[in-house]
Amino acid sequence: xxxxxxxxxxxxxxxxxxxxxxxxxxxxxxxxxxxxxxxxxxxxxxxxxxxxxxxxxxxxxxxxxxxxxxxxxxxxxxxxxxxxxxxxxxxxxxxxxxxxxxxxxxxxxxxxxxxxxxxxxxxxxxxxxxxxxxxxxxxxxxxxxxxxxxxxxxxxxxxxxxxxxxxxxxxxxxxxxxxxxxxxxxxxxxxxxxxxxxxxxxxxxxxxxxxxxxxxxxxxxxxxxxxxxxxxxxxxxxxxxxxxxxxxxxxxxxxxxxxxxxxxxxxxxxxxxxxxxxxxxxxxxxxxxxxxxxxxxxxxxxxxxxxxxx
Numbered sequence: 014x015x016x017x018x019x020x021x022x023x024x025x026x027x028x029x030x031x032x033x034x035x036x037x038x039x040x041x042x043x044x045x046x047x048x049x050x051x052x053x054x055x056x057x058x059x060x061x062x063x064x065x066x067x068x069x070x071x072x073x074x075x076x077x078x079x080x081x082x083x084x085x086x087x088x089x090x091x092x093x094x095x096x097x098x099x100x101x102x103x104x105x106x107x108x109x110x111x112x113x114x115x116x117x118x119x120x121x122x123x124x125x126x127x128x129x130x131x132x133x134x135x136x137x138x139x140x141x142x143x144x145x146x147x148x149x150x151x152x153x154x155x156x157x158x159x160x161x162x163x164x165x166x167x168x169x170x171x172x173x174x175x176x177x178x179x180x181x182x183x184x185x186x187x188x189x190x191x192x193x194x195x196x197x198x199x200x201x202x203x204x205x206x207x208x209x210x211x212x213x214x215x216x217x218x219x220x221x222x223x224x225x226x227x228x229x230x231x232x233x234x235x236x237x238x239x240x241x242x243x244x245x246x247x248x249x250x251x252x253x254x255x256x257x258x259x260x261x262x263x264x265x266x267x268x269x270x271x272x273x274x275x276x277x278x279x280x281x282x283x284x285x286x287x288x289x290x291x292x293x294x295x296x297x298x299x300x301x302x303x304x305x306x307x308x309x310x311x312x313x314x315x316x317x318x319x320x321x322x323x
Contacts, residue, residue, distance in 0.1 A: 016214060017195060019227045020141050023272045024133040026279070026319075029187050031129030032106070033114040033172055034090070036060070040118025041091035041098030044128075050142075051082035051130045052190065053090065055153075056169045058124030064088050064147070077153025077165050081194045083145045085130055092124065112172070112183060127168060131191055137272070137308075140259050141195075144209040149198050157201060161193040213257035218243040218250060222262065230270045231293040236262050271307045274300070278316040285312060 033056075034042065043065065044051070053062065055078045062080055063071035065087035071094040074080065082088060089098045105115050112127075133142065153162055168186050171179050202211040213219045222239040225232075239262050240250035254262045274292035277283055283291070289300035304312045 016220070016223045016227050017141075017199070018192065020139045021191060021195070023269075023276050024139050024142065025131065026134055026322075027132035028184065029129050029131045029191075031112050031127055031183075031187055033112060034126045034128050035114065035116045035123060036090070036092060036126075037116075037118035037123050038092040038121030039096045040124075041089060041096040042117060043089050043098040043100050044087060045100065046087045047085040047130050049085050049130045049132045050191075051085050051088075052128070052194070053080045053082075054078075054127040054165055054168060054190070056125040056127060056165075056172065058122060060090055060092055060124045060126070061094050062088060062090050062148070063094060069148075072148065072150050074150075075152070075154065077162060079151045079153075079161060079165065079190070079194060081145075081149040081151075081191075081198075083142065083147050083149070086147065088148075090126065090128075092118070092121070127172065127187075129187065139272070140265075141210045144211070144259070145195075145198070149194060151194065151197050158193070158197040161190075161197050164190055164193050209257060209259065213254075216253070216257060218245050219254050219257050222250070222254065223258075226262075226266050226269055230266070230273050231291055233293075234263070234266055267303070268307070270294075271304055274304060274312070275308065275315065278312055279319040288312065 036042065053074075055074045055076055057076055059073070059075045061071045061073055063069065072080070091098055101115050101117060105117055107114050107116075151158055151161060153165070156162075164186055168183065168190075171183050171186070199211050199214055204212070204215065213223065222243045225239065225242050226234060236251055237247050239254075240247045243250045245253065251262060254265075258265055260268075270292045274288055277288050277291060281288075285300075286297050289295075289297050292300060294300035294303065301312055304315070308315055310318070
């Protein structure tokens, strides 16, 4: 698995929620703050989006546009920025397969969206997530992201005409959408202007070191061995890694090891000594001490809490 996929997988704590939203002008939908990251896909029509606080200019959206909301902050979708917005009522929802739907507004032109959120670990977000802008707007009209556009087209087809298999296809497309969105965001940054993780994931020195740590977190990595993988001197590699990733190489390695362990505890039934070994710790005691320092609870308690929440 590549670094971007691994980083996202480490943050995911559950399946995404989604609902088809249909608004007839005039309409305005106030979406309160939620845990995780939000997304909107304009399936048909046009609308506007802006933060609840109106701290930035409203963004015009058209058919095929995709918006990613980094931390689930409150925001508004509306047919026009001047239209009053309200939180949807339970009686506006229906249970039409393959996903639910909400209908709001008057009797004017209709806009159809797919709205939802991804459950991500907000308490210990991967540094990639922290470096994203609050809103990522990927317009369909620029033609720069054909794979993302193809996923949106497939989603639209399945939602407009649900058929045999739609219950499995739609969730898989929504899952894939998150990777398409973040890959598009990384790749649209010009190499000469990219900073942080957008640069690190494509850097010829830092990217191989990140891949090495992700491929084998349990290996006895040192700054020198990672520098050797990058083709730079030890000092030059450490400086470049720290600048792009936002922390020293071994600090990132330690956090990635514990992130890997947390994911194993949530998703697997491996005995504790196997989890410790997979995370690069030679003993359960050392692993337990490091894990509790990072997560605030012992590994066994973390696993029980995660299973209970699931």
